[in-house]
Amino acid sequence: NKDWILGVSMQVYMSENGALPRLGKVLTADTMNANVKKVDYAVRGPIVQRAVQIEKELKEGVKKPFEEVIKANIGDAHAMGQRPITFFRQVMALCTYPLLLDDNKFPEDVKNRARRILQSCGGNSIGAYTTSQGIDCVRHDVANYIQRRDGGIPSDPDNIYLTTGASDGIVTILKLLNTGEGRTRTGVMISIPQYPLYSASIAELGAVQVNYYLNEEKCWSLDISELQRSLQAAREHCNPSVLCIINPGNPTGQVQSRQCIEDVIQFAAKENLFLMADEVYQDNVYAEGCEFHSFKKVLFEMGPEYSSKVELASFHSTSKCYMGECGFRGGYMEVINMDPEVKAQLTKLVSVRLCPPAPGQALMDLVVNSPQPGEPSHQTFMKVALAEKAKLTEQILNTVPGISCNPVQGAMYSFPRITLPERSINEAKAKGQAPDMFYCMKLLEETGICLVPGSGFGQREGTYHFRMTILPPTDKLKTLLNKLKEFHQKFTQQYS
Secondary structure (H helix, E strand, O other), X not given: OHHHHHHHHHHXXXXXXXXXXXXXXXXXXXXXXXXXXXXXXXXXXXXXXXXXXXXXXXHOOOOOOOOOOEEOOOOOOOOOOOOOOHHHHHHHHHHHOHHHHHOOOOOHHXXXXXXXHHHOOHHHOOOOOOOOOOOHHHHHHHHHHXXXXXXXXXXXXXXXXXXXXXXXXXXXXXXXXXXXXXXXXEEEEEEEOOOHHHHHHHHHHOOEEEEEEOEHHHOOEOOHHHHHXXXXXHOOOOEEEEEEEEOOOOOOOOOOOHHHHHHHHHHHHHXXXXXXXXXXXXXXXXXXXXXXXXXXXXXXXXXXXXXXXXXXXXXXEOOOOOOOOHHHOOEEEEEEOOOHHXXXXXXXXXXXXXXXXXXXXXXXXXXXXXXXXXXXXXXXXXXXXXXXXXXXXXXXXXXXXXXXXXXXXXXXXXXXXXXXXXHHHHHHHHOOOXXXXXXXXXXXXXXXXXXXXXXXXXXXXXXXEEEEEOOOOHHHHHHHHHHHHHHXXXXXXHHO
16 A cells, blocks of 8 residues: 555654654553553542532632532541641651750650651651651550550560551552462452442552442441352352451441450451451440450450461551541551461562651651650540541431431441432433432532542442541531431422
8 A cells, every 4th residue: 555655754853853753652540550441439529529629619709609618538647637647747747847845845755756756767866768667666665555455465666667658568568469360260258338549449450349348227236147158159260369347437427345256366367367357446436335446456355366366467657546647648557377377478569668758757756655644644645536426427417308327337437328300310310329328419419518439438239428537626527417407308399
């Protein structure tokens, strides 16, 4: 074909004379990593993007039936108005600007913590790289904290890895576990409803998501029979090798009983599953009769038959509980019974990213090494209590016909079930939206309240929910709940 030959000749000629040939983009939606396109993260999805747009519109003077957007979509305590803890910020100030160590406005225990952290950093600076596994003295403090929390059960600092928030540790462990193709691909068992970090990470890694359902009728409890059903079904098409537990629960706010945790450990041992325990809400337990039990503590109390066999990675963070220091991105993971060769690979993997942020590591140290009785800062060190807000949320929502809210036992979220009129469900489907997404988008446009639809976390077919945080100040939370109550009644009438 003469035209083709001429075209090629022109391209070669242009290349030789310095002009670039006209070629398409290397990276397009068709050529990019297909797994990335499967990632979905509802907590910062379309609802939140629209909420940001509305905030800009309000600033520009656009008239709305409300004066502000109330973001109850994410567990970001400080964004919700919670004040930072003075002790934490004082130490961080000294670590960041050490000349303040000579200022007599700061208590001695604050100065001592800052000096100890700085002395463990290269060049006595929090701006230096740290070792990849984390600052040595911080890992020792984390191990001591775990040992105190678990009633004296030993914790080895060499099993502690400091991380960029708990999320970083969770994704890193999933990377180690991910292997195989077709029916041998790694299956990751996650609770439904779940925190979307898990489904997003599984999609990105190309692993297989294996759902097991929490029992909403029994306050989102975990049934071993459901784990067994899920596992057997998954073995038909993949290789389930890891079981993820979130306790206290996100988005559901339940706290697992000690017996439940023991049953899960027995199940993992019998089925040869790696256990991942997401325990970032361990200090957020407030329902009467509920208590946090770490998986590590229960595992070792069950004796060597289990404690020497079951492989466990557990995670904690500076972002939740009474701290709420999300932006510092501090966290840790503890690995138990990990194969030494795999552990060496884990250390290599984290070293590729050099180290977690040093300020986040420093803050993690303060969380696990807070002021003790007799120290100057102890009297002013206050933990934020959410019990009143949890009860308030449950009580008000349960007065609304068509909304059913389980007790919020722990964490910082409520996950109420909503009954939607058939006409609204049909209209949502006609627009290509999940019915609870349609509901939450309407709620945002009419009231300024930003929640996350239950479909973003997973739910049983035919049921609809939303997740809301209980973090807003009490007066704002009451306003939010009353607006939500009015909206639901109006929405139900409109579509009935």
